[in-house]
């Protein structure tokens with residue numbers, strides 16, 4: 001079997017070249033051809049020695065993922081569905097804005113976390129993507145869009161968010177080399193501040209990411225107290241809010257940004273009441289650091305829910321989202337409301353891929369476990385210390 005060179009960061013590719021009896025600097029040339037020029041054909045790589053190209057033909061290949069579908073929204077958002085084999089598919093979304101182009105990438109086929117409001121979570125977990133399958137999404141999108149926009153040597157994707165299907169920190173070993181290739185100046189040359197890993201709260205891996213490859217961190221919070229979060233994000237039972245916030249605090253020592261982004265999906269009648277906003281304020285402003293400081297630097301991103309039938313949940317009315325945002329902002333917390341993009345093509349994240357493979361047993365299990373909490377008991381968070389003025 002030959003190696004897919006998309007599976008390597010630069011260090012991994014250098015080791016591969018050494019195994020072929022080549023100097024490490026050959027890896028830099030190869031890496032640039034693959035990631036900066038989008039080349040997959042070794043014969044196209046004109047500055048590589050013929051002898052190396054011959055070795056590569058016998059030992060390696062550069063293979064992206066087959067595209068099952070590509071849908072484009074009226075607002076310019078593009079959603080690709082990639083085939084990852086055995087009936088599994090993953091979604092990748094490009095979101096163009098005036099000052100940036102953001103690519104939302106998947107890290108797993110399905111997801112084991114099972115968040116109540118997430119279409120991917122309702123499908124269950126199939127498998128981890130390889131580094132090559134994670135990078136193939138960026139590799140394809142970047143070079144496809146360059147050709148399409150006639151910008152052959154100009155970068156189109158300026159930001160990457162690991163917010164597609166899957167929990168990236170539960171696929172850590174494949175994720176980190178992919179992140180390194182994104183950041184590498186010989187690869188995509190993205191700034192650490194513009195690559196974001198979004199996690200539902202895998203605490204030990206947040207710590208490891210801070211050591212191994214600190215990029216911007218977004219935490220899917222979605223609830224202001226453990227009772228509610230246990231229901232919405234089942235991983236909370238393993239890593240409750242106090243542990244999660246402590247991990248965020250530790251991460252800030254390494255992070256390229258001096259705040260953590262908290263994602264908060266607004267669910268009608270579930271987590272969108274003024275009391276929930278007040279609890280959130282108390283949670284983050286009252287967070288006490290190990291060294292005695294008080295208050296966790298953070299930003300909130302409120303996300304209008306994309307309803308899908310199996311969830312039994314509804315999107316919060318726009319007025320309530322605005323009121324919720326105002327409560328957080330008035331407490332001095334930077335708060336944004338995510339613009340809904342690609343509504344006409346996307347439906348809920350993961351829904352297109354779910355249509356490819358309906359793991360019926362998982363869907364039935366989720367339906368049995370579903371808890372629709374209109375006004376759940378919401379005991380106050382255990383940390384109630386006053387925030388710093």
Ligand code: SF4
Pocket residue numbers: 111112113114115118119120121122164165166167200220
């Ligand atoms: S929100 Fe993220 S972590 Fe939760 S089920 Fe969906 S993909 Fe998994």
